[in-house]
Amino acid sequence: MSDAEKTRLNILTVAADEIHQHGFKATSLSVILERxxxxxxxxxxxxxxxxxxxxxxxxxxYVPMFLETWQPALAHDDPIEGLCEFFTAMASExxxxxxxxxxxxxxxxxxxxxxxxxxxxxxxAMQEKLNALIVASLARIQSQLRADIELSQVxxxxxxxxxxxxxxxxxxxxxELFQKVIIELCRYIRxxxx
Amino acid sequence: MSDAEKTRLNILTVAADEIHQHGFKATSLSVILERxxxxxxxxxxxxxxxxxxxxxxxxxxYVPMFLETWQPALAHDDPIEGLCEFFTAMASExxxxxxxxxxxxxxxxxxxxxxxxxxxxxxxAMQEKLNALIVASLARIQSQLRADIELSQVxxxxxxxxxxxxxxxxxxxxxELFQKVIIELCRYIRxxxx
Numbered sequence: 001m002s003d004a005e006k007t008r009l010n011i012l013t014v015a016a017d018e019i020h021q022h023g024f025k026a027t028s029l030s031v032i033l034e035r036x037x038x039x040x041x042x043x044x045x046x047x048x049x050x051x052x053x054x055x056x057x058x059x060x061x062y063v064p065m066f067l068e069t070w071q072p073a074l075a076h077d078d079p080i081e082g083l084c085e086f087f088t089a090m091a092s093e094x095x096x097x098x099x100x101x102x103x104x105x106x107x108x109x110x111x112x113x114x115x116x117x118x119x120x121x122x123x124x125a126m127q128e129k130l131n132a133l134i135v136a137s138l139a140r141i142q143s144q145l146r147a148d149i150e151l152s153q154v155x156x157x158x159x160x161x162x163x164x165x166x167x168x169x170x171x172x173x174x175x176e177l178f179q180k181v182i183i184e185l186c187r188y189i190r191x192x193x194x
Numbered sequence: 195m196s197d198a199e200k201t202r203l204n205i206l207t208v209a210a211d212e213i214h215q216h217g218f219k220a221t222s223l224s225v226i227l228e229r230x231x232x233x234x235x236x237x238x239x240x241x242x243x244x245x246x247x248x249x250x251x252x253x254x255x256y257v258p259m260f261l262e263t264w265q266p267a268l269a270h271d272d273p274i275e276g277l278c279e280f281f282t283a284m285a286s287e288x289x290x291x292x293x294x295x296x297x298x299x300x301x302x303x304x305x306x307x308x309x310x311x312x313x314x315x316x317x318x319a320m321q322e323k324l325n326a327l328i329v330a331s332l333a334r335i336q337s338q339l340r341a342d343i344e345l346s347q348v349x350x351x352x353x354x355x356x357x358x359x360x361x362x363x364x365x366x367x368x369x370e371l372f373q374k375v376i377i378e379l380c381r382y383i384r385x386x387x388x
Contacts, residue, residue, distance in 0.1 A: 106361065110304040113365040123365040150378075156362065156371055157378035161351065164358025167300065168350065171307040171317040177350055184344075184351035188382060 008046045010036050015053055016061040020104040023111050024054050024119075055118055062105050063126050070130065074137040080193060082137075084186040087162065091182040094175060106163050131155045138192075145192050154192065161185050202240045204230050209247055210255040214298040217305050218248050218313075249312055256299050257320050264324065268331040274387060276331075278380040281356065285376040288369060300357050325349045332386075339386050348386065355379050 001009075014035045018027045029050055033043060047053040076082025105126065112119035134155035138145065161181065169178035195203070208229045212221045223244055227237060241247040270276025299320070306313035328349035332339065355375065363372035 107304070109361060109365045110301070120365060127362065127365060127371070153374045153378045156374045157355065157382075160358030160362050160375045161355040162358065163361050164354035164356065167303060167357050167361075168321065168354050171303045171314055171321060177321070180347045180350045181354045184347045188351075191385070 004046075007036070007038060007042060011038070011043060011046060011053070012057055012061055016057045016104070019054065019057060019108070024108060025111065029053075051116070051118065054112075055122065058108065058119070058122050062108070063122075063129075066103075066105050066126070067130065067133070070133065074133055079134075079137040079141060080189055083158070083189055087182045087185055091175060091179045094169075094178070103163070103166050106166055127159070130159060134158065144194060146194055149192055158185070158189065161188075198240075201230070201232060201236060205232070205237060205240060205247070206251055206255055210251045210298070213248065213251060213302070218302060219305065223247075245310070245312065248306075249316065252302065252313065252316050256302070257316075257323075260297075260299055260320070261324065261327070264327065268327055273328075273331040273335060274383055277352070277383055281376045281379055285369065285373045288363075288372070297357070297360050300360055321353070324353060328352065338388060340388055343386055352379070352383065355382075 073086035267280035359375035
């Protein structure tokens with residue numbers, strides 16, 4: 001990796017952390033420059049604007065990180081059990097800062113989808129990609145599933161419930177409500193089988 | 195209603211609209227003064243700070259409005275059908291500004307729960323209240339419901355899914371994803387019956 005590539009990756013990593021902590025609008029380029037110990041010129045060499053930096057953080061840091069989190073569950077021999085184990089582990093392992101800060105992607109969606117078309121389209125594309133991955137994974141065991149279910153609808157439902165449960169846990173600032181919803185979500189997912 | 199009461203109600207109504215449109219932090223007291231055509235003194239006579247005004251909007255406008263929206267569904271002879279009709283009507287009638295702006299309570303939760311303890315506790319209290327209402331309504335027909343379900347868990351699950359579906363519709367800025375999730379939510383709710 002060249003020095004320029006290392007600098008670029010460092011900027012992206014620091015910016016991802018700042019955006020997660022403070023939101024996109026409140027993120028300060030000066031703080032990023034300071035934390036990376038680089039000049040304004042070096043930053044603008046890689047990203048022509050804060051918005052371009054924000055899109056790159058979204059595409060190169062948040063989306064891969066997010067899809068990687070779902071990957072083991074979806075690659076499981078039995079994706080039904082894979083998803084239940086994934087959600088259950090998250091409910092028991094989630095630390096305080098995750099409860100308070102919420103999911104970086106969900107936060108960015110709440111903050112920016114309404115304000116900037118570039119973010120909105122990237123968020124939508126990511127949701128469609130996650131939906132396609134869940135559908136493909138359930139389709140592998142379609143013969144074991146009930147005949148009356150529509151896979152894409154089920155996949156959006158699972159993701160919506162999961163997002164909604166993080167909102168509940170944010171306002172409760174403890175995991176109790178999150179865990180209740182996750183237990184019910186697992187019951188729902190297991191009932192997809194014949 | 196006295197003149198002072200009318201002024202107070204007018205301030206609350208205008209502030210509720212401003213907060214819904216712009217969020218709490220970005221809401222400007224000057225704009226509220228201008229829209230209400232009142233002096234700063236008149237505003238401070240009723241509310242000693244912007245935060246106090248925000249709490250009053252939450253408690254006196256958003257919460258009653260929100261609970262009133264759920265009321266007919268929960269008072270229905272068959273709350274299962276009541277809830278399904280409520281969600282289905284919302285999915286078909288929701289207008290563009292609602293798709294874009296999202297639910298005022300959900301927005302305020304995303305913006306303020308993490309930042310201000312007063313908002314967080316009010317949001318939590320409201321969620322618990324809604325939960326209790328849904329539980330009471332399902333308990334009326336408990337004999338028709340499956341024996342293995344836990345009503346409070348089911349109620350939080352329904353609310354979490356509903357909130358999550360509004361997040362999806364916000365990023366898609368159209369109703370298609372929202373409607374998919376709602377159809378699946380109704381399928382889930384109907385399957386609570388024996």
